[in-house]
Amino acid sequence: MPSLAELLTHAREVSSRDQCAALDRDDPLGALRAQFVAPPGVIYLDGNSLGQLPVKTATRIAQVVTGEWGQGLIRSWNDAGWMDLPTQVGNQIARLVGARPGELIVCDSTSVNLFKVLRAALALWLAANPAKPQDTAAPVVVSQPGNFPTDLYIAQSAAADLGFELELCDAAQLEPRLADPNAAPVAALVLTQVDYRTGAIHDLGHLSACAHAAGAFAIWDLAHSAGAIPVDLHQADADFAVGCGYKFLNGGPGAPAFVWAHPRWVDKTRQPLAGWLGHTAPFDFAAAYSPAQGIRHYLGGTPPILSLTALECGVQTVLAAEPLGGMAALHAKAQGLTELFIRLVARHCDRHELELLSPTDPAQRGCQVSLRSPLDGYAIVQALIERGVIGDFRASDVLRFGFSPLPLRYVDVWDAVMELARVLDSGTWRDPRYAQRHAVT
């Protein structure tokens, strides 16, 4: 397998499409591309937003629909193992993020799961740190202004419910803020490990340790990490984590999310949305709530079986890389792809004042490259999409390109940059139709 150093050297030296094709021929992960449906004429650089459709998903969903639902009907809750799917798929995701079997479960959305863990953690913190009459400042939840908006909204609402405030610090200020003995006490640090806008990676272990030193819980959103970069929740000693199923896990539009609580906390917490499937014995139909042991009590309502089925197919496309080096190999390939993209953009689009927003150090970068343009970035992305190169735009000025290492080839990177150069050089993006905003950017 080529080492990361070799991949990066190749990226530096590539000056032709043929060289990219040669890199693809040598790519030990190359065969895994066949796991995905590849629409003709499309270079898909948005797997960080919605992962590509795995080939086997449609067949598997059809089996579940026609066989398990159509023929098995309600018996399939027992006979087809539907009841176990949230833990079954959770155990597969656990392998990708350094959690142990039984610790991680699939349910709800990332937003809802973040609310559950944050409320649970804050209640635990309050129990351990009861308010004293001499307290002058309300305790806080710390996050970053650039965190994904849903995380900030959820943090605001969960914090306000229990009398906490949300305090936002830029990345460079997080560590000094957590270490400041004179500032308001911090109950929880809520961060997204890989920044959705820039792709910058936070050090999970270091910041979790800083949170702990401040007496705070470390709560991580792994939306852009799971299936993208190596994550080891236990090694990092994180407290809680949530993440998306539809991005690098390829689970399909609106796929359910996941939630993990460290075993030292899980049974000490009470998640706020007590639902019947989180009950210790849902089919006793008891009037009083009694939470199930372990992460199962983070379930609320009935699991979405069709979506869970699609998510399982998606997660398996990532697990297929395990014998080939797993997440380390996938991230190494993504670093090769992103490095190549950055270098080719620098070489072929140098007249257009594009600015690199993502970290220059590949090790600090998730599977994406973000560029900023003084021109109309939205229109440029739309013009690219019309030419089959699908990236996305994040307000106010970010052109975002995702590099899912499973389906993408080095030639795709070459072709995408050449198209970007053509769109910029020709000025076709200036056509007013590209400026018309769609609901989803």
Ligand SMILES: Cc1ncc(COP(=O)(O)O)c(C=O)c1O
């Ligand atoms: C970092 C991050 N967190 C959360 C979400 C939203 O998750 P959900 O829609 O599942 O609540 C996104 C969506 O893109 C995201 O990028």
